[in-house]
Amino acid sequence: MTAGADTFAGRLLSWYDRQGRTFVFRGSRDPYRVWLSEIMLQQTRTESVTPYYERFLARFPDVAALAGADEEEVLRCWQGLGYYSRARNLHRAAQQIVREHGGVFPATAAELRTLPGIGPYTAAAVASIAFGEPVPAMDGNLIRVFARLTDEGEDASRPDVLERLTAAARGLMPPGRPGDFNQALMDLGATVCTPGTPDCAACPVREYCLARLSGEPEARPVLPRKTPPKHVPLNVLMIFSGSRVYMKQRREALLKGMYVFVLSGSAPGQALNALGLPDAECEYRGEAKHVFTHRIWEMRLWAVHIPEIPPALEKDFYTLSQLDSLPIPTAMRAARAYVQKELTE
Ligand code: SF4
Secondary structure: OOOOOOOHHHHHHHHHHHHOOOOOOOOOOOHHHHHHHHHHHOOOOHHHHHHHHHHHHHHOOOHHHHHHOOHHHHHHHHOOOOOOHHHHHHHHHHHHHHHHHOOOOOOOHHHHOOOOOOOHHHHHHHHHHHHOOOOOOOOHHHHHHHHHHOOOOOEOOOHHHHHHHHHHHHHHOOOOOHHHHHHHHHHHHHHOOOOOOOOHHHOOOHHHOHHHHHOOHHHOOEOOOOOOOEEEEEEEEEEEEOOEEEOEEOOOOOOOOOEEOEEEOOOHHHHHHHOOOOOOOEEEEEEEEEEOOOEEEEEEEEEEEOOOOOHHHHHHEEEHHHHOOOOOOHHHHHHHHHHHHHHHO
């Protein structure tokens, strides 16, 4: 069944058919591809995703290939996209699909939510786009659009308010094209009903919109004030010995599994002591900054040259060509560039 032309869904979908955005990851109903694109799009701008998506698919063309890979290789393929827990969860979810579902994707939003890294939004997006399940995919775009359509005046981050907005979306969803309905709303939110001042004159569903009638659509949604990110001062020590440099795999939750230089919140000398290098000297090499969602690393870079590598650290020193095969986060870009220069001169 398709939506009548003169209904909310009919108008939205005919706008989508004419003006929907085209992306390399659109148009496929293969759940693996839909899932991958949705995970990549979670915290990354749409335009930046395409080359990563194509590279990842070329390397891991299906869920079995991803499940069979080792984590380091998956992280390396993700390098530059950030939010690496997404890559680790993709990998774990692929293994779970192979182990528990015989390599066949679960087909409902409820089952998809049992997989690592798949929350209500991603589950609904994959279930609606790949399997045609009529569930609204409430991302920031849909929340904004429905808060405006219904002129919702309560805090949209509250679970009961989100449930109200989801119910409104569900009530308008046509059974025939739920995936397109969700994608049309995402496009509407990204291009017309944008944060700030929406372009209501260009909106295909303006006649249904209560916030437009109230004259202040930009006042919706109501959201709590964001807490500003925390500034974290860090010393980054690049320890060289001959043609090699020290790197260590992180165990902490942030950037877990990625390789970094020595990162220390205390003085450089203390970090060197902790590594058993009390006599090594540090030379200041500049500053760098990396912005995460909730924190900003304010980094001071230091070069350290040691004549001999203590046996306990031997396995953690790498040549320049070995660095190319390690997953190194973008947060290390400035230090990595310095190391590249130092080791090629
Ligand atoms: Fe958004 Fe304006 Fe359309 Fe309402 S009329 S949904 S505020 S763009």
